[in-house]
Amino acid sequence: MALGEILRSHEDLSLLSYSEARTGRFVGARRSEDGSVVINQSDPQVDNGRPSEYLLHVDGSRTSLGPLATSGYDPRTREWYKNAVAAHGRVVWSEPYEFQEGTPGLTASMSVEPDSPTGVFTADFSTQDVTSYLSRLIQSHNQLVFLSTITGKPFAISSGIDVPSSVAYAACEQAMSHGSSILADGQPKGYTVRLEHEPYLLTAAPHWLPDGFGFITGVLGSENEFIGSARNGLALTAAVGFLAIAIAAIVAIWLSGQLAKPLKTLSRDLELVSKFELSDIPNPGSAFREIAVMIDSSERMKAALRSFGKYVPIDVVRELLAQKQDAIRGGKLRELTLFFSDIANFTKISENLSPAEVVEELGDYFEVITDIFENEFGGTLDKFVGDGVVAFFGAPKEMPNHAEMACRAALKIQEKLFSLGPEKRLIGSRFFGTRIGLHTGEVLVGNIGTPKRFAYSVIGDAVNLTSRIEGLNKIYGTRILASAETKDARCVDFEWRCIDRVAVVGRRRSTEIYELLGTKGAVDRIALEARDQYEIALKKYFAQDFEGAIPLFKAALKLRPMDKAGEVLQLRCQNLAVNPRRNDWSGVYEAAEK
């Protein structure tokens, strides 16, 4: 076996050599550029150490290539030789260096020393082969791969980067020296390198051969080129995602508005309904079927409650709702002012009207009356009795001035009916004959009826008395009559006329009755003078001075010719003056009719 044969069988080797320790003679087999094996020999003692070469053919024949131009070659002066001798039989590696033929490479050397060193074998590796292999690994133009020794000296670099390889490698070396140690755990490590302001990613890893030779592999690639398209795709996805979220947010806000707005309105409406405050304004609809159904149900419920409210005193229901109580049967004694009204000659009037007309006209009439005493003066409608209206003031809401409010309501009703417009005049003319009776007294007020069905109403003697007082209007030709209890219940702002002292049907006790003329300052002077004459005459009447009373009543009638009360009392005086009277006569008129 010879070096030439062994070199042929190992294509990775570029040179095998032996250097003799004693003489410095050198023999090597190297691979030429065309792949053939060339034997190189030199002897420091021959021809001044000038090497000579011959071509070794496969069949063993040789062709002399002659001596080389260089001389004085002594391998013992070389670093690799000294290292091998120092290593005592172990394989040692040189740092990367330039071979004699000018190619870069590495040399592995080993001394032969049975007892003492006899020589050194070397194996040279041209890094051109490694570099050509690395160039095949490069997958893009913006990539650089390198191999370097552990000490950082590169022995193979292949680059597609526009930046010079030396500059790029220097940047890599700087990144590795500043970053975490490449030798820390033997694992690949990543570094960021900037080349001409462009980010590059470097992955470097250390490796060791069995003989202890260590080297570093490095892969440097453009971040933009390597994962740029994926990053761009990701950024696009993120942008589209955010756009979709923004659109979804806008749609969600709009949708929630569409959902929440009618629900809010409905909620407010239902809150009002819970207080029995029924708005006439219809709720806006909704595109959502379920909400539309709820709104429709709510509207129907309101309509039903509106109808219900026409049958019951709304204030009573509101008070119950405010107190969060169910309606229960029962009542309590309270002082109220009661209001009775009816239409004079209604029976005669209704004879000339169809039932439908009666209902319509009565509806208009009742609307005028109830609107005034319920909405303006806080009265409570008890019931309609034919053409009559029964109402009271002071319940369910507490009303300290209930008598005053009842008087004002009565005056306003009369005024309103009188002032109806021309188009209502024909119908209204029938209303002019409305008679009102007022009385203030203690009654039982509350839910009266059966446990299943009852009405908020009033019962008691005062109710009957009010009805009788209202009926007395027929006798005295008056429009508003009130009891003394009403007049004396802090009703000082009104002008009154004492009409008579009466004991109504079914009642033994008498009461003075007064005509409500109007509020102070609103009654004309003649009417007040007539009132004064009348009351002077009435005093004489009560004092049984009938003859003295007659001219006074006449005087009052002169001032107020159409005053039926004056006529009645004058006639009564005339009768009493000529006819005997009972011994217990006290001036109380006992009404014979209701």
Add this chain to the structure above:
Amino acid sequence: MLQLVLGALLLTVTLIGVIGYVNSARTLDDLREKHAALVSLAMSQEAGRMLGTADTVLPELKTMALRGVIDLRDLSKVGSGPGGNFA
């Protein structure tokens, strides 16, 4: 209330999107590192295979020299072996 629920829903979707984006970016980096590590491994294997020849050849040469298969006393035969004539 409805707006709060929708807001929470949107926040969740946004959060999932952001987490997805970050994860994808990390996966990309991880893939790139793994790819680079694979290239590095291939390089080291090839370099190791090539340079590892020294670990085989040099000890063999030494053994042959010590056993006399290669006669180090006659260097003219060390290069090309015995025989062989110049053409």
